Amino acid sequence: MKATLNPYNPGAGVPPPELAGRDELIEHARVAVVRAKAGRPAKSSIMLGLRGVGKTVLLNHFEAIAEDEGCQTALLEIDPDKPLAHQLAPQLQHILHRLDRMKKAGADVQKAFGSLRSFAAMFKATVGDVDFSFAAPAATGDLAVDLTDLFIAIAEAAKKRDTAIVLLIDEIQYIQKGDLSALIMALHKISQRQLPLLMFGAGLPQLAKLAGDAKSYAERLFDYPPIGPLSDEGARQALASPAEREKVKYAPDALDYVVEQTGRYPFFLQVWGQHCWEAAAKSPITLADAKTASIAATAALDEGIFKVRLARLTERQKAYARAMAEFGPEPVNSSDVANALNLSLSQAAPIRDELIKKGMAYSPERGLIGFTVPKFDDYLRRMPASKPAKRTAKS
């Protein structure tokens, strides 16, 4: 079928042709935004899920909702190599400019600009020229205290303008630990004061534990909606609706097959959908087309995603990953992995931690380790190099 009409859109953070199966989450976010804007208590939330489940797409969608509702938004993807203050300051400045341009400009915005200026100076963050006349209290150098003051100043200015601030933070697991607890503390103060500042975060599943470690009340402060594969119905809709708009149908057994092959993971649904379109000569897409597509999709993932990820690992990390893969797709006990590699727990632990730090693996709970990319285990088991892996680790 015509490549120019292929509706599917596999990629990172790119909008799908059909945002299927997420209605409840979206409605939940909309309610929180509307409540915050009306000055009512609203809970921040952090979506947790593996690679390719659609977290970034949802954050972008929430941002659009917040903008539509008249909120001031800032969306940032955390860079693991930069302090949080450097990443937040320019975004907050942007918000302040927008508040300043709204009616009723006044001393409160000037005060917030002042706080931002001393915050940026203290944490050596770069912000554009800040024009303010208000002498703000100097920042203390304690991020938790200074970020709290800054959030309060900005949220108070927002409140006066009947708007709300909505921060959207992606890859939140990469926030450095001290920075994370400062962020949590600032949001905690904001919620105690019922100020209109809301955060939507997204990250890999180990984050809830990280946040809990950082501050015990973080568990109650946020909702942590798990983002996983779509429901059966959602997966079918994600595949069939975009095709239908181009007057193309799937044969029922073809649809069953693709749903099963993708494990209902959003990214895989886009990849498989794209290849089904390429494989089929005409509507309906048949089971034979879907099987051809599945081979092509797997090859494309191997080359485009899995190989690249594997290449980022050192030899001992590869050996660890391969040993993990032998246990299947679900998270496994890290002691079992250590055993399989003939390593003691303390010898294996640093390798496990390296894999977590690289975003390749995550620990859903103490002692367990799993891959952050679905089907990566399958790839490793299919690769011929999986055999000598154990020897490499011992040497």
Ligand SMILES: Nc1ncnc2c1ncn2[C@@H]1O[C@H](COP(=O)(O)OP(=O)(O)OP(=O)(O)O)[C@@H](O)[C@H]1O
């Ligand atoms: N609800 C959905 N229905 C159909 N396709 C979706 C849905 N959500 C996301 N997708 C598609 O899945 C792919 C991955 O989405 P996205 O980049 O948002 O995932 P992610 O969870 O942020 O992944 P990562 O952890 O790698 O950043 C994109 O191609 C996107 O279009």
Ligand SMILES: [Mg+2]
């Ligand atoms: Mg993402």
